[in-house]
Amino acid sequence: MAAIILSGCNQSTKTQTSHSTKTQTKSNHSAAVAPKSSSTPSKPIIESVTASIHGQPYGKGLHAVRFVSSSTGYMAGNGIILKTTDGGQIFTTAAHTSVNLTGGLSVARTASATVAAWGSHSILVSHNSGSNWSTSTLPHTVQQVDFATSSIGFAITGHTWGAAGYPAWVLWRTTDGGAHWIQVPTSSPPASISFGAASVGWMSTANGDIFRTVDSGQTWSRVTQIPVSNGPGARPPSLHAASAQICWALVVGGSGMNQTSYSVFRTTNGTNWSPVLALSTAGAGAAPGDPGKVPRGPGASPGPMAVVGGSSSAVLAGECEACGLGTTSVSSTQNAGASWNNFPTIQNGGLSGSMSFVSPSEGWLLDSYGTGTVSLLQTLDGGSTWKEVYPMAHPHPVNSVSFVNAQVGYGVGVPGDAGAFLKTDNGGRTWSKIGDVPTTATGTASQIVFVTEQHGFVVYSPIPNKSGIYETNDGGKSWTLLKNPNGTNMLLIFAGTQDGVAFGPTQHWATTNGGQSWFQVHLKSPWLPWLPWLPASDSAVAGLYLAGLARLPVAKTLTDIVHSQNGGQYAQISFAGSQVAWFPSPSQGGVLLTTDGGAKWSNINIHGISYADFDFVNGEDGWAQSSGGSLLRTTSGGKTWTYASNPTP
Numbered sequence: 001m002a003a004i005i006l007s008g009c010n011q012s013t014k015t016q017t018s019h020s021t022k023t024q025t026k027s028n029h030s031a032a033v034a035p036k037s038s039s040t041p042s043k044p045i046i047e048s049v050t051a052s053i054h055g056q057p058y059g060k061g062l063h064a065v066r067f068v069s070s071s072t073g074y075m076a077g078n079g080i081i082l083k084t085t086d087g088g089q090i091f092t093t094a095a096h097t098s099v100n101l102t103g104g105l106s107v108a109r110t111a112s113a114t115v116a117a118w119g120s121h122s123i124l125v126s127h128n129s130g131s132n133w134s135t136s137t138l139p140h141t142v143q144q145v146d147f148a149t150s151s152i153g154f155a156i157t158g159h160t161w162g163a164a165g166y167p168a169w170v171l172w173r174t175t176d177g178g179a180h181w182i183q184v185p186t187s188s189p190p191a192s193i194s195f196g197a198a199s200v201g202w203m204s205t206a207n208g209d210i211f212r213t214v215d216s217g218q219t220w221s222r223v224t225q226i227p228v229s230n231g232p233g234a235r236p237p238s239l240h241a242a243s244a245q246i247c248w249a250l251v252v253g254g255s256g257m258n259q260t261s262y263s264v265f266r267t268t269n270g271t272n273w274s275p276v277l278a279l280s281t282a283g284a285g286a287a288p289g290d291p292g293k294v295p296r297g298p299g300a301s302p303g304p305m306a307v308v309g310g311s312s313s314a315v316l317a318g319e320c321e322a323c324g325l326g327t328t329s330v331s332s333t334q335n336a337g338a339s340w341n342n343f344p345t346i347q348n349g350g351l352s353g354s355m356s357f358v359s360p361s362e363g364w365l366l367d368s369y370g371t372g373t374v375s376l377l378q379t380l381d382g383g384s385t386w387k388e389v390y391p392m393a394h395p396h397p398v399n400s401v402s403f404v405n406a407q408v409g410y411g412v413g414v415p416g417d418a419g420a421f422l423k424t425d426n427g428g429r430t431w432s433k434i435g436d437v438p439t440t441a442t443g444t445a446s447q448i449v450f451v452t453e454q455h456g457f458v459v460y461s462p463i464p465n466k467s468g469i470y471e472t473n474d475g476g477k478s479w480t481l482l483k484n485p486n487g488t489n490m491l492l493i494f495a496g497t498q499d500g501v502a503f504g505p506t507q508h509w510a511t512t513n514g515g516q517s518w519f520q521v522h523l524k525s526p527w528l529p530w531l532p533w534l535p536a537s538d539s540a541v542a543g544l545y546l547a548g549l550a551r552l553p554v555a556k557t558l559t560d561i562v563h564s565q566n567g568g569q570y571a572q573i574s575f576a577g578s579q580v581a582w583f584p585s586p587s588q589g590g591v592l593l594t595t596d597g598g599a600k601w602s603n604i605n606i607h608g609i610s611y612a613d614f615d616f617v618n619g620e621d622g623w624a625q626s627s628g629g630s631l632l633r634t635t636s637g638g639k640t641w642t643y644a645s646n647p648t649p
Contacts, residue, residue, distance in 0.1 A: 044557050044564070046592065046601045053606065053632065054642045062374045063119075064354045065366045066105035068112045073356065073364065074130065075376065075390075076101040076117040083130045088364060088376055088389035094130035097122075104354070108147035109241070109309070110198045116153070116178070118142040123155060125178035136178055140168060148195035151177045152216050154203075156190045169206070173217055184217070196241030196309075200270070204237040204249065208289075212270055223271040226263075229253040229288045233260060240307045240314070245270050246336075248314055250305050257283025258321045260301035263291045264314075266337050276337025277316065295340045298331045304355040306363060312336035313360040315383055317352045328352045328367065330383035334360050343383045347418035347444070348398060364389075367415060375415045386416035395433050396645040397422050400613060401631065402450040406621040410450050410476065412437055412458060418444040421476050428623060428631050428644035438470050438479050451497045451514065461489045469502065471515060484518045485509035493543060495575040499550040503542040510549060521545065543573020543583065554581045557598035576616045584614075593638055595619030604638040 061078030075082045075091065081101065083094040101119040108114035113129045123136045123145055140157040147153035151174075158169030169189040172181040188205035195201035199216045208228040211220040228236050231254020240248040246268055253261035259281035265273045275291030281300060299318020307314045315332040328349040331340045349367050353374075357363035365377045365386065376390035388395075397411020399418065404410075411422040411431060419439055422431040437445050443460035450456035454475045460468035469490055470479040487507030494500040501521075502509040508521040523536040523545060540562050547555035558573060558581065571584035582593040590605040591614060606624065616622035623644060624632040633644035 044560050044598075044601055046561075046603045048590070049602045049604045049639055051604050051606045051634075051638055052640050054640065061100075062366060062376075063102050064105040064117070065356050065364050065376060066107055066115075066354075067356045067358050067364055068107050070358055070362055072112075072129070074105055074107075074115060074117075075366070076105050076119075077374075078102075081117055081124070081130065081133070084390075088378055089393050091390060094126075095124065095133045097124060097133070097135070099124065099135070103142055104144065106144075106146050108150055108153070109195045110148065111150035114147050114150040114177070116145040116147060118145050118155075121157075123178060125153075127177055134178060136181060138172060138181060140170070143169065144192060146193050146195055146201070147178075148201060148216055149198050151175055152198075153178060154184075154193050154195075154201075154217060155181060156193060158189070171203070186220075191236035192239045194239040194241040194247065196247060197244035200241075200244040202239050202241060202247050202270075204239055206236055208236050208251075210237060210239075210249065210273070223267075224273050226251055226265055226273065226289045229261070229285075231255065231285065234288065237265070238305070240305055242307045242312075242314075243310050246307075246312065248305065248307055249273065250302060250316070251288045252302060253286070253288035254284045255301070256285070257281075258300065259283035261285055261287045262297060262302040263287045263289045263294075264297065264305075264316065264337070265289065265291075266314075268336065274337075276333070277331070277340060279318075295331075295337075298329045298342060303328060303352045304365075306355045306357040308357050308360055311360065313357070315355065315357050315363060317355055317365065319352065328365075330365075332360070332382050334382075341382065341384075346377070346386050346416060348413050348415050349377070349386070377416050388415040392645065394430060395420060395422055396431050396631065398625075399445055400448040401428070401615055401623060401625055402448045402456065403428075403615055403617050403621075403623060404450050404453055405617055408453055409615075409623070410448055410456060412445045412448045423476075427621075428633055431645065435476055437476075438481070440468070443468060447491060449492045449494060451494050451500075455497070455514065457492055457515070459490060459492060461491070482518075484520075491539065491542075491572065493546050493572065493574055495546050495550045495552060496577060499546060501542045501546045501549075503537075503539070505537045508536070508542065508545075510545070512549070539572040540583065543575075543581075546575070547573070547581070550575075550578075552578050552581070552597070554579075554594060554598035557594070557601070561592065561601070574614070574616075576618060580616050580619055582614055582616060591638070595637055602638065606632070606641060 062075050064076045067073030071087050073084050078100050081095040082091040084091045099119050099122045101117045103118035106116050115126045117124045121137050124133045126133045138157045142157050144156045153174045155172040171184040171186050171190040173184045174181050188207050191204045193203045203211045208226045210224050212223045213220045233255035235252040237249035237251045249265040251263045261280050261284040264277035266276050267273045275294050277297045278287035278291040278294050279297035280287045300320040303317030303319045305316045313334045317330050329345040331342050333340045352365050354366040361382045367375045367377050375388050377386040378389045379386045395414045399413030401411040407427050409424050414420045419436045420433050421435045421437045423434045424431045437458045445458050446461045447459040456472050458470045469482045472479050485502035487504040490502050490504045492502050498514045500511045508523050509518045510521050511518045573583040575581050579597045580595050584591045590603040594601045613625040620637050622634045631644040632641040634641045
């Protein structure tokens, strides 16, 4: 339910009509929703509407990123390879393919025009910087491809990693740029391969052995072994070569309690390996390879790693799957791992899938925000701060939005900056950052509510011992922390510019003068004696109370709908003036919307979108913000939607 009620309640009176329909009930602080009735109300007639979406956002299904310079880079995903020549500001399609390129991307160590992408049983190779591609097919799933030169390359194939290790993983070699592949015998199933020069590379195997070649892979010599953990999820060394002498190895240990231990080793002469970073956790146990006392790695589990060719610089992302969004952080070293810079978590970041650095300061991170569109973030300071460059170079809100009319809206949070405060004057098509919402030590803005263009609120949740609600009366230029309402996990609903409810699990407050003053409301039995199964802390209760307080005509049918749901927790009821109301309904499997004061209801299903927030300003104009950060807009009362702020393909 937390995902559903992030914002969606930021509704104000959006038209003069809805302003004028309010009746004077401001002194009735205990107004009930409906009279007590012993009879079961009739179930409202709800029309089912399957909504369609026009257009698709960029970024969907991307899995890998690889840059060869500060300007030229590639991304690969579901049936597509994209290329940029301006650092990520603009990507063009380099290849369309039927292959779902879930594996990765690589560029030949000594030939930047040779690019490989892979997925399933296929390998796509280009020798002219993505202008033309050839495809090869191998017997098993391709796990990794690495080219030493434009002609000599290696591939590892096998079944997906499992408890049995790498039973069928084999090594392949090409000497004609990927036109033909020949299987290469190995003493143990290969796990990773990486070349640092035309003739020099390393290969790890399932038992933790590391081999080195100095003749482009014709012969291999065992140089060391890093013990591999036996726990679930443990993996042998993943190699990242930086030169003929320098190579890094990320070793993943066991997993447990959403934690994964890991270690990073490094060689400076090709043969002797030393630990430089490690993470031991309570849930996953000790870091693999007995690294001893070394700096602590980021996160609660390892993310992608990137090294800078020909240097002593490396970057490792750490993740925390149990922490939700804003949990990816990076650590970097520029002195061969002797010391590390530990940067704070990437604000509004998700789980990272791929990372690429071309210098100690400049890099890119493919960031999966929730379950929706993937964003490409760029850093110019080694990972301290990040900004989105794809799918959009201009800012767009991903935490919460609030519109005061069909054109003007406010938003909070962008990828890489959770405190950004934004405004749009064209219905959400483009946004401008106009400031920052207040920063807090423990919370990020989860909801924004504007009732006029100047008057609004921003809600933080959770913030211990504070209400977490800030108010502005000058369009966001300045903010004041409210003493009341107070409580934890507070949320807001407004019906018009005057009547509002702030509520949390244990505290309920109401205002009848636009927030100038608030009074505490005790929503306990027998306030809703006919709904004894509905707890006072349920978000629907606050909506029902507000409907009655504001004397909205929709109050009766809202009560009937809630009564007909047969129990359970309900999504937050929200309003736009006196005629429009909506709330996601668990039992109906969609979003219930009325545009005529409750006489008729539509159950809107938007297939393919995991949504978290709706915002309507009248019966036709509305927005839906998906959990992946995409902003959809409707001008047909929810029947059809378009991507408001994402570019068209």
